[in-house]
Amino acid sequence: MLSTGALRAHLLAARLAGPVATSREESLRSYRLFAARDPRVLLGLDPERGWRERDLLGLMADRCGVSGDPGHVSGPDVIDPERTLAALDAFAGRLRRAGEARAPVLFGTGHPHRLLGFYAALAEALSAAGCVVLTPAQGRRVDMVGRFGVRTYRLDYVRGVALVREEGARPAAGATGAHSHSPLPVRIALGALAEAGGPLPELVVGDHGWVCGAGQLGFEAIGLADTDDPALFVGEAEGSVAVAVPLDDGVRPDYYRPLVGYVLHRAGLPR
Template sequence: MAFNMSRSEFSAYLNQARITGQVATPRENNLSHFQGFVDGNEHLDFGVSWTRDWTYQDVFALMARRVGTSPDPAHTEGQDTISAELCIDALTVYARIFGQAVKEKQSILFATGHPAGLFPIYVAMAQAARAHGATVLGIDEGDSFLDGDIRQIFDVVMFQQYGNLQHTHFPGPMQLALTQLEKLGTLPQLVVADHGMAGYAASAGLPTIGIADCNDPGLFVSAEQGQILVAVPMDDNVLPHLYEPVIDFILSTAGLDR
């Protein structure tokens, strides 16, 4: 489906769907995650290698500037926000990088730590990449991580435990996938991912584009440090069908048919 919204219409849609605007994540959770990142919480570091020291105040200011969370330090409870304008700006860069990689028929690896939300975005992107001659990389499934393993479904690498695809912030699944590909001499020319999978790939020096929520400061720190090429601020777990206009925007901006 072609994307036929104006920027103002797309912005209004993102806010209405709560992909941006008054999103579901409460202010208290955002602030605790900012502190958790600074403290080195293993669920929040996203595999991001620090190139400078980061304080809570640094992260707080960064998230207001890159994401659109409230800049008021006295606002500690209740509603928080993501800027639709910042989302669209970053999503435009994201789509153009992806489109250029496909145009150049690069090798691309797709991965997600949010199978219940973001998975459909990557499936559509992978299908478009294949259709336009890019190489979508595959992995050998089954390498163990914690008490589960990595799987690749419709070209997207994910982590499963006990037969269930898992929401994970850990970088381990991406580390396993890249180790496999490195042994084969086929490291990706572009990684399209989120959470720890994106953070690890970017810190490893691979060109990476990512999506992150307002309680996920790691990828925005990575972008500030010049590691990840772009981190798109948006709610990462709304109902999957609500991302359909986002998919259309990405593919249209990338110059690709769906």
């Protein structure tokens, strides 16, 4: 397990924090779209207040450490590693509570190519601690609207973590799943649990629509978010998301491994 100082150094070296690959242009575009309530960036969240672009910029400067200067419009965006570390501690605290209560937990990701291993390690630790890791609606059809019309996916689970695969994709072919922002998968998963009479998750862990979609429905939800994902931080500010951890969500999968040991140690969970 890395010390706090060593993890801070890793965050910067791996560009999980500090100057990140997400560009300032991408982040500002997301803030504009969110202010216009574009569903592509709301991620299933229905904000309580009207968020203007300048409000979002101020929020993201506070929660992530991006520049709050509206005149800064290009170049790499920046995440403050101290904010990442503080949020990881809060994230671990929620996992600790779930483990102590042996609570049912649901994991899901829209970034399976990058983050599947991170979530799977947490799911395995919680399972070893006595939690039920839920896997509802396996194989259920999910129709999502994209730039080229409606595409059909299937809900699947890998090592206890939900993801979606394009219809006909074979796990044996090496596909880990599709990138997705949609809240539809978590709605379908939660709906299946409700239809079956539970148990319902006491904690939902993930990113994108998995966190915002669950939080909007009143479930405790925690997750990871990049500088161009304002929805999770708005949800955190408004109380529908319990913890949003600012970091780059698109680096190499092995770069997230040191975070696993740190989080599990802080949460008092087995590795």
